[in-house]
Amino acid sequence: MKFEDVPVRPVMRYTLCDCGGRLLQEEGAVVWLSSPPQYPHQCDKCRERKSLRSVSPSLVWEAV
Numbered sequence: 001m002k003f004e005d006v007p008v009r010p011v012m013r014y015t016l017c018d019c020g021g022r023l024l025q026e027e028g029a030v031v032w033l034s035s036p037p038q039y040p041h042q043c044d045k046c047r048e049r050k051s052l053r054s055v056s057p058s059l060v061w062e063a064v
Helices: none
Strands: 008-013 022-025 039-043 049-052 058-063
Touching: none
Parallel strands: none
Antiparallel strands: 008 058, 022 039, 039 049
8 A cells, every 4th residue: 555645734714704804603612403503603893693504713734
């Protein structure tokens, strides 16, 4: 079996609100058990609330 090593770096990914602010998961680590699950978030700029299918911010790995 052969392997290939690829260098990667961690990147913090934020979901952006329509106003340009960042949607951040609300405190308390709540999840709504719908199908699919949804996570409540609030914009750090305009304070609008939205539910997302994933948590923001999240850590993703990107090839260098």
